[in-house]
Amino acid sequence: MAVQKNAYRQNFTLITIFLVFISITFVVALFISYNLTAKYVENEFASKKIEVLEQTIKPYNEFFQNKIPEITSYQGFLDSASAGKYAASVFHDYSFVRRVIFYDAVIGGTTAMTVRKNNLSIAARAVYQYWHVNGKVYGAEQRRTVNEDDFREMAIKLSNYVAFSDTSRVSSQDELFKAFWDVKPDKISYTNILRREDVRIYRDLQMLGNSKGASYKQNMMTFYLDPYLMKVKNTHPELYENVSITPVVYDPIDSEGDKLITEVSFPGAFSDYKLFFSSAQGYLTAEINRRFMPIGAIVLLMTLFLMLIGWLIYRNLNVNMKLFKLQYDFINNFTHEFKTPVSVIKIAGSNLRGDGELTERQRRHYGKILDEEADKLNELMNKLLSFTQIENKSITLKEEEIDIEDFIRRYIETFKIKYGDFNLKFKINGVETFYTDPILLGSVFQNLIENAYKYSHPQQKELFINISQEKRNIVFSFADKGIGIPKNELNNVFKKFYRIENQYNQNGSVGLGLAFCKELVNFMNGDITVYSKVNEGSEFIVTLPYEN
Secondary structure, rough: OOOOOOOOOHHHHHHHHHHHHHHHHHHHHHHHHHHHHHHHHHHHHOHHHHHHHHOHHHHHHHHHHHOOOOHOOOOOOOOOOHHHHHHHHHHHHOEEEEEEEEEEEEEOOOOOOEEEEEEEEEEEEEEEEEEOOOOEEEEEEEEEOOOOHHHHHHHHHHHHHHHHOOOOOOOHHHHHHHHHEEEEEOEEEEOOOOHHHHHHHHHHHHHHHHOOOOEEEEEEEEEEEHHHOOOOOOOOOOOOOEEEEOOOOOOOHHOOOOEEEEEEEEEEHOOEEEEEEEOOHHHHHHHHHHHHHHHHHHEEEHHHHHHHHHHHHHHHHHHHHHHHHHHHHHHHHHHHHHHHHHHHHHHHHHHHHHOOOOOOOHHHHHHHHHHHHHHHHHHHHHHHHHHHHOOOOOOOOOOOOEEEHHHHHHHHHHHHHHHHOOOEEEEEEOEEEEEEEHHHHHHHHHHHHHHHHHOOOOOEEEEEEEEEEEEEEEEEEEEOOOOOOOHHHOOOOOOOOOOOOOOOOOOOOOOHHHHHHHHHHHHHHOOOEEEEEOOOEEEEEEEOOOOO
16 A cells, blocks of 8 residues: 555645635726726716816805995995995906996986986986006096996886885895896996885885985996906816816817816806816826725735735644644654554563573563663653753753763764764864763764764765864764755754655654754754755754853
8 A cells, every 4th residue: 555645735726716816806806996986087077167166256256245235335325436446446356347337326316317217217427437457447437328228227127126115024135136236148237225214215206206306326337247357266177187268159179089078157147158178088097097096005905915814824724734744743653663662572571471481592682672672662752751841941951061072982982883884983173171961962962863874875874073163152063975855845854743755764753853953952052053965965063152
């Protein structure tokens, strides 16, 4: 029956599937996130135009809601001079206002420019025009018929309000807007808002037909606007490459190519115009890429995190598998190591216990066998026990001065007697004595010499031991001409229960020898390294602190 070299295997197919799955998930996640980012940017391109519009027309809204109603605060008492100052403040703050027409109006009066409606006369005593050039404001009185249509329309609205408004309550904003405002493309006309008591007075004038000849001042202004003078505030330059003011009827030509366009109309007096937005596809692509980069980085980090988790799981499983294999091999090998001497002892015991008479030579032979096998069992148990004690730091280092040459000779002579074909040599370079624990150092020597003999070819059982001093250390070199150690196994030979699979290591090893040596050397505050080439030999170097 063939011996199974490895009862354990790594499922590389599962690992490959996991890596492929992670890679596909990563690509799909990138694809989906990029498309979602692109869709989000396109949606923003269509929706963020409102924010640009709001910022662009903000001065217009402020002018419409705050500046124009200031006229009411004068209660009809504006004259050409104060109207000029008011117009100057308008030109200063609102560049889109081109001209201001001021009507110095009276209710109940009669002039060449008079509107009579609902038995009430509203007349313009004078008309003034204000404009600005290069920051300087100019004003001049105009012929009364120049803007007669604007004045007539506002006068009719005012007359209708006096005739039909409910003075028992405050008018709504909608009622006030219809009566005192007139918004047309590119211009806004405004009349100061009447108080309820004013309305009652003017209503009396209607009823009496102004028989008393009384007149009351009223102010009216028309503002001419130019939307092209508004400053476009592109609050989202990352989305809109170009933003311009164009007429509502403007339609881009077909040569826009791959540009994305959108538009939004202005309100109020600018309703004939719109904001026109355009961006080249590449412009938006750059923004999509910019927003996608952090998302892609997060997806990458998550993928790497998942791969790290997978690698940690694989590593832990691999380590557990190796530990299980080492323990499994240790039990098998250790059982074999015990089984052989136990079997020999059992056989020798059976022979001694047999009914036949034994000669003195046979009795001594069986006694020697029993003694040798008992020593093997004892040595094996002592090695395992010593290993455990060293790992648990339950022994102490007992240093004493030793003579190096005598120490080495004793071990060499012992192994020459044990192995007659073992060629052992040594050399000492300038070192005579040093302090160490002789028992622990002897265990290192015994294991390294035993390994050198065990893992050498039958015709090359050689070992050379060299001792030298390097700085404050003493170095022991054990160089043999054995089978060597593969390069990929050099980092494993000092691991507990680890065995290199070869023809010399099938039986009789539990993987403790070199691990035991390393623990001993480390316990003595030293270090052990190995250099080896296959079929050329190995050199183990033990470095210990030198104290003489």
